[in-house]
Amino acid sequence: MNNRRISSREAEELASGRVPSARRDLEPLAALMEDYRRAATVQSRIQPSAALAARLDLANTPEFPLEQAPDTDRSTVAVRAASGLFGVGLAVVIALGAASGAAALVGSAGMLPPDAQSAFDDLVSVIVPTEGAADETTDDGEAPSDTLPNTGGDDATEGAAEPTPAPTPTTTPDAEESDDDNFGGRVAEIKDETESGREFGDQVSDEAKDNGNGNGNGNSGSNGNSNGNSGSNGNSGNSGNGNSEKSNNGNGNSDKGNNGKND
Amino acid sequence: MVRLGDRATVGVPFETVLAAAQSDAAWAQGTLWRTFAPSVHGFLRSRGSREPEDLTSEVFMAVFDQIGTFRGGEAEFRSFLFTVAYRRLTDELRQRGRRGEAEEWTPESDTRQTASAEETAEAQLGDAAAIALIDALPVDQREVMTLRILGDLTVEQIAQITGKRAGAVKALQRRALENLRKKVSDNPYPSSALQR
Numbered sequence: 048m049n050n051r052r053i054s055s056r057e058a059e060e061l062a063s064g065r066v067p068s069a070r071r072d073l074e075p076l077a078a079l080m081e082d083y084r085r086a087a088t089v090q091s092r093i094q095p096s097a098a099l100a101a102r103l104d105l106a107n108t109p110e111f112p113l114e115q116a117p118d119t120d121r122s123t124v125a126v127r128a129a130s131g132l133f134g135v136g137l138a139v140v141i142a143l144g145a146a147s148g149a150a151a152l153v154g155s156a157g158m159l160p161p162d163a164q165s166a167f168d169d170l171v172s173v174i175v176p177t178e179g180a181a182d183e184t185t186d187d188g189e190a191p192s193d194t195l196p197n198t199g200g201d202d203a204t205e206g207a208a209e210p211t212p213a214p215t216p217t218t219t220p221d222a223e224e225s226d227d228d229n230f231g232g233r234v235a236e237i238k239d240e241t242e243s244g245r246e247f248g249d250q251v252s253d254e255a256k257d258n259g260n261g262n263g264n265g266n267s268g269s270n271g272n273s274n275g276n277s278g279s280n281g282n283s284g285n286s287g288n289g290n291s292e293k294s295n296n297g298n299g300n301s302d303k304g305n306n307g308k309n310d
Numbered sequence: 311m312v313r314l315g316d317r318a319t320v321g322v323p324f325e326t327v328l329a330a331a332q333s334d335a336a337w338a339q340g341t342l343w344r345t346f347a348p349s350v351h352g353f354l355r356s357r358g359s360r361e362p363e364d365l366t367s368e369v370f371m372a373v374f375d376q377i378g379t380f381r382g383g384e385a386e387f388r389s390f391l392f393t394v395a396y397r398r399l400t401d402e403l404r405q406r407g408r409r410g411e412a413e414e415w416t417p418e419s420d421t422r423q424t425a426s427a428e429e430t431a432e433a434q435l436g437d438a439a440a441i442a443l444i445d446a447l448p449v450d451q452r453e454v455m456t457l458r459i460l461g462d463l464t465v466e467q468i469a470q471i472t473g474k475r476a477g478a479v480k481a482l483q484r485r486a487l488e489n490l491r492k493k494v495s496d497n498p499y500p501s502s503a504l505q506r
Contacts, residue, residue: 053491058484059465062458075494076487083444084459086437087352095343096367102374108340113384114321 324384332378339374346388349460350395356445356456357399365402369395389471392461396471443493451486454479 057067064081066074095103322341330338347366354362354369372394380390444455457468465483469476 053484053487055480055484058480058487061487062455062483064459073491076491079440079443079490079494080459082437082440086441087356087444087456087460088348093347093351093363093366095347095370096364099343099367099371102336102371103340103343104336105340105343108337110344111322111327111337111341113327113341113345114323 324387328377328380328387331374332380339377342373343370346391349462350391352460353392353395353456354399356452356460357403357449359399359402360406365398366395369398372398385467388461388463389467392457392463392467393471396457443490446493447486447489451482451489454482455486458483 051070051072053061053073057070057073060067061073061076061080064077064084066077094100095105327338327341331342347370350369351362351366354365359365369391373391380387382390444452444459447455453472454468457463457471458465461468463471465476465479468474469479472479474482
């Protein structure tokens with residue numbers, strides 16, 4: 048066994064399921080991390096409580112895996128897809144949605160005008176890789192502030208993480224992969240071949256449907272989301288505002304009513 | 311044409327799901343449950359929750375009750391989610407301690423793990439071995455590793471959740487990995503897992 052100490056950087060890579068460069072001796076450890084990530088989540092075939100099940104209505108709710116592109120600026124890609132493919136109208140809708148939440152809510156509730164609704168539906172079912180979006184971020188939200196539970200009144204702790212800038216997108220619409228699984232590349236190809244946005248949307252939707260039939264749930268997480276998000280969050284430090292389990296400043300989220308709760 | 315109501319969709323941006331979840335859209339909250347519940351459950355189970363499934367539901371009920379005021383992206387949401395999970399777990403462990411019940415779960419006492427170990431498929435054997443190895447870590451190391459692996463949280467986020475210093479979390483992570491490396495070297499772990 049190579050007894051060379053595991054450095055902090057190597058530890059970070061291992062915890063993310065990657066083999067540190069020049070450390071082939073740590074391959075089994077990296078494999079272990081990945082297996083644990085998969086096993087611990089796959090084995091968790093859990094069911095929600097009755098109250099939660101009623102809220103989620105899972106039986107009637109289709110599955111929408113979260114986008115799994117760790118190096119892609121997700122919302123920016125989505126907006127660009129909207130404006131580039133479906134015309135200014137939808138881009139305006141999305142912009143309104145981003146500003147007020149209303150249009151996005153309406154869209155998600157299936158209440159947009161037919162043309163916009165169709166485009167909205169296509170939007171959330173399509174991931175289109177773009178280039179040149181390196182500097183844009185999705186994260187303009189406030190950072191969460193973590194306050195430890197004050198169950199005994201003596202151990203409350205405050206802290207918060209700084210907002211995390213979104214990872215830099217690296218995909219391009221001219222990707223040369225010929226793999227049939229490269230849906231994004233295929234989307235780009237179709238785009239070049241059609242004139243009508245609606246026609247393009249239909250083709251993309253068909254492709255997405257075919258592609259989606261081969262997809263299972265994506266657990267982000269690290270986790271089955273192949274933890275596509277693993278290891279690159281970049282959170283550091285503390286800051287004041289945001290979401291807190293128990294907030295003392297009135298901001299964010301607080302977990303009420305659970306302190307001292309009995310089973 | 312694929313619509314929101316279809317099952318066959320490519321991944322949905324987290325921000326889209328979050329916005330809809332904040333408006334109480336069932337599909338969006340269901341998506342968050344399906345995506346993150348296994349990780350939360352895995353963490354709670356590994357830390358000794360007696361009823362990790364029930365506790366996971368409690369965590370998500372609390373999260374959904376507060377989600378309207380949540381601000382941030384997916385990374386912040388993970389941190390928020392596991393913060394709630396950690397607090398609920400801490401509450402449970404404290405209550406059990408006050409009732410004089412057995413404190414920590416141990417791998418030997420978990421019959422569920424035994425049942426998993428009896429599965430014969432190669433991948434399942436490897437998975438069972440992975441769970442057993444992590445579960446055998448000292449509790450502090452196990453906590454850090456499960457939050458890191460299952461929660462995909464950074465050292466700083468784990469430090470905030472657990473109330474430890476970042477340096478202490480890093481040290482626990484490193485010690486856990488050294489611990490695991492020694493065990494793996496004593497009992498070779500199938501590195502072919504990486505090639506699966």
